[in-house]
Amino acid sequence: MEKQKPKKLCQWNQEDMSKAYKAAKLGQMSIAQASKTYNVPRMTLSDRVKGKVAMDAKMGASTVLTSEDEISLVNYIEYMAQRGFPLSVSQVIGFAWCIAKEHPGARVFNESGPTEKWWRGFKKRQPEISLRRPDPLDRGRAAMGNVETMRDYFKLLKSTLETNDLKDKPERLYNCDEAGLSLNKSSGQRVVVPKRFKHAHSISIATSEHISVHCCVNAAGHSLPPMLIFSGGYPGGAYHKNGPINAAYATTDSGFMDKETYFQWFEKVFLQHCVKERPIMLLQDGAISHISPMLIDSALKNDVILLCLPSKTTHILQPLDVAVYKKYEN
Structure with a gap:
């Protein structure tokens, strides 16, 4: 009796599967259409879209972020770029860490967080993103009023x-x-400078005794309640008793948001x-x-x-x- 030849498995590449998965998951195509368009097995794609099988199954070690999480990360990258603030590699890595922390009990990064190796793998899995030099809008300029x-x-x-x-x-x-409002008061005393000096700069002593105030207004002149941020912890006493109406209060190690x-x-x-x-x-x-x-x-x-x-x-x-x-x- 002639032996049957074993079926060849995984006759598709991860890039095509990722594109098909994204198209089907976002509702851009049906599973059948995506399968045909990107030349990937329909049932294999269906299992991944329905969550029965991990997106990266049979493609080596599992990734920390799920395929759905990585698509969300790509969407964040696109969102920020469209609004004048494209993310750097380190910022993308920071976003990835934030997303991973939202899944308690799931596999997470080590204490140092995502690495450059993770970034290279992510970039390979998501070919639609690329590294480019920022245009003048995005580049930090020291020259005033560029x-x-x-x-x-x-x-x-x-x-x-x-x-x-x-x-x-x-x-x-x-x-x-x-x-930031420093609690280190200056004397406010006037100083004498040559006439050609339009501004008189003074050196103040840095202090951790400060609070920050976060304000918000609209172009019609209406202001929202502020948020006050204390450094290290809340002060003693009824610090909020006579504060602004509906103000919010918070504390951080630095005293800044x-x-x-x-x-x-x-x-x-x-x-x-x-x-x-x-x-x-x-x-x-x-x-x-x-x-x-x-x-x-x-x-x-x-x-x-x-x-x-x-x-x-x-x-x-x-x-x-x-x-x-x-x-x-x-």
Whole structure:
């Protein structure tokens, strides 16, 4: 009796399977259409889309993030790039770690977090992403008032306003910013300088005794309750008794906002007190210390457009910094 030849397994590559999986999972194609388009087995694809089999099954050791998580990460990368803040490799790695921590009990990275090796594997599994040199909008510029940076930023701002029909709706345009308030008082005494010196700079002693205030206003002039962030821990006594109405309070080691406190502010203050009409835009500093996958998910869910200011231009382009905080400092 003639022996049957064993069937050849896995006659498809991971890149095609990833594309087919993404198309079917996002509803762009049916499983049958995706199977035919990308030349992968229909049942093999179906098992992965329905979660019966891990996306990377039979392709070596399992990855820390699921295929669905990696697709979410790709979507975050695209979201940030479209809003003027493309992520660096280290920032993508940070996002990956945040996503992994959302699955308690699942396989996680070691204490040092995702590595460059993980990044190389991720990039290979997700061929639609690539490393590119940032354009002038995204590159941190030390030169004050760079014309090209300003031009590109305002093009992005104009496009965002027009696309979302927000051009004549100031009540839906919000700006938020954080200011540190040092408890180390200066004397405020005037000093004598040569006439050619337009500014007199002084050296102040650094101190950890400070709080930060995170404020938010819209272009119509309405302000939201602030959030006050203490360093190290909350002060003793009824520190919030005579505080601003509906103010929120938080504490971090540094006394400045981090991902968790920024998300807390977004959920508990911003979404609770902003206008109910949608969409709305929130213009913010592009500090990666504030941006998290949770924030982006919440913004998408609540139809909030997050627009980031170009790096190192907040002293010129940040409305609260220029129009409010500067006057306070003076």
